[in-house]
Amino acid sequence: MVRSQAGYHVRHVHGLAELDQSRRETSFCPGYALVQRARPFYGQKKNHNVFGHDCDIYFTRFFHNAPGGPLVNHFYTKGPVFAAPLKAVEVDHEGILRLKWWKNNDKLKAKRIETELAAVEDGYAASIRMFDVKLPRDKVHVIEGMLGPTKAEQAGGMKRGIFFDHGDGHGEFLAFGPDSTSFGDMNADGSNSRVHQTCNREIDFGPTRTFRLVIKHNMMELYINDYLMNLKRVKWNGHIGLIGADNNALQNIDVWQSD
Numbered sequence: 001m002v003r004s005q006a007g008y009h010v011r012h013v014h015g016l017a018e019l020d021q022s023r024r025e026t027s028f029c030p031g032y033a034l035v036q037r038a039r040p041f042y043g044q045k046k047n048h049n050v051f052g053h054d055c056d057i058y059f060t061r062f063f064h065n066a067p068g069g070p071l072v073n074h075f076y077t078k079g080p081v082f083a084a085p086l087k088a089v090e091v092d093h094e095g096i097l098r099l100k101w102w103k104n105n106d107k108l109k110a111k112r113i114e115t116e117l118a119a120v121e122d123g124y125a126a127s128i129r130m131f132d133v134k135l136p137r138d139k140v141h142v143i144e145g146m147l148g149p150t151k152a153e154q155a156g157g158m159k160r161g162i163f164f165d166h167g168d169g170h171g172e173f174l175a176f177g178p179d180s181t182s183f184g185d186m187n188a189d190g191s192n193s194r195v196h197q198t199c200n201r202e203i204d205f206g207p208t209r210t211f212r213l214v215i216k217h218n219m220m221e222l223y224i225n226d227y228l229m230n231l232k233r234v235k236w237n238g239h240i241g242l243i244g245a246d247n248n249a250l251q252n253i254d255v256w257q258s259d
Contacts, residue, residue: 045094046094046096046201046203047097047098047201047203050228051099051228051231052199052229052230052231053197055197055232056078056079056231056232057075057076058075058076059075060073062089063086066086069088070089071086071087071089071102072089072099073087076233079218079233080218080219084219084221085221086104087099087228088100088102098203098228099227099228100226101226101227105214108142108214109256110259111256111259112254112255112256113255113256113257114133115131115133116131116132117129117130117132118131118132124188124241125188125243127244128163128242130163130239130241131241131242134239135238135239135240135255135257137216138217139216139257140214140216140257141213141255141258142256142257143212143215143240143254143255144210144212144252144253145210145211145250145251145252145253146211146250146251146252147160147176147209147210147211148160148248148249148250148251159243160175161174161176161243161244162174162213162222162241162242163188163241163242163243164220164236164240165236165239165240166235167239169187170185170187170188171186171188171236172184172186172235172236173243174213174222174230175195176209176211176224179200180198180199180200180229181222181224181230182230183197183198183232184197197232199230201228201229203227205224205225209224210224211250212226215234215240216258218233219233219234
C-alpha cells in the first residue's frame with residue numbers, strides 16, 4: 001500500500017485498485033464499475049458505473065500521487081488508441097465517487113476559435129444550427145457553454161444538445177435532460193432518433209448548469225458542471241451544430257483548439 005501526499009492509500013488486489021482515506025476504502029474495477037468499503041466489496045449506492053455502459057475504455061488506473069489529489073487515467077482502444085484526458089476524483093459526504101474535469105486539462109484550450117452559428121440549412125431540423133467553420137479532426141477541441149432555462153413541459157424532449165454531422169443526412173447527438181444526458185443517432189432533419197447511452201450521475205446540478213465537450217478524431221467526452229457524463233466514440237465530418245441554439249437554450253458558447 002502506498003500513501004499519497006493527499007492522504008490516500010492505494011493498492012492493487014486481484015485487479016482492483018483500492019483508494020483509502022481516513023480508513024474508508026473505495027475500490028475501483030478498471031473499465032466498468034465502482035465498489036466501496038472493506039471486503040467483501042459492495043456496489044456504491046449511487047453512480048454505480050463511473051463511466052457509463054458501452055464505453056470504449058481500457059486499463060483504468062488511479063494516479064494516486066498526483067499533486068492535489070488522485071487522478072484517474074484510461075485509454076480508448078476500439079479504433080485509434082488514445083490516452084484519455086486525466087480525470088479528477090471526488091468522493092462526496094455519502095462516500096460516492098464521481099469523476100470530474102481536471103483543471104490542468106484547461107491547457108488543451110490553447111486558442112479560441114472565432115465562429116458563429118450559421119442559418120438553418122436545407123435538410124436540417126430547424127432546431128439545429130451548425131458552426132460556420134469546419135473543425136480539424138486531428139486537433140483537440142473543447143466546446144464550452146451554459147444551458148439556458150427550459151420550461152418544465154419541455155423536459156421530456158430533446159430541446160437542447162449537440163449534433164455531430166456525418167454529411168450524408170445523418171448524424172449523432174448528445175441531448176441534455178434535466179438530470180441526465182443521452183447519446184444517440186438521428187437523421188439531420190431530426191427524425192428517427194435513437195438513444196444508445198444515457199448517463200445520470202444521481203447528483204443535483206442546481207439551477208445553473210455548464211457543459212464542456214472534448215473531442216479529437218472520434219474520441220468524445222461530455223462534462224456537466226465539471227462532472228463526467230458521456231464518453232463515446234463518435235462519427236463526425238468536422239462539422240458540429242447546437243440543438244436548440246435558436247431559442248437561447250444554449251448560451252455563452254466558446255470553442256477552443258489545442259496547439
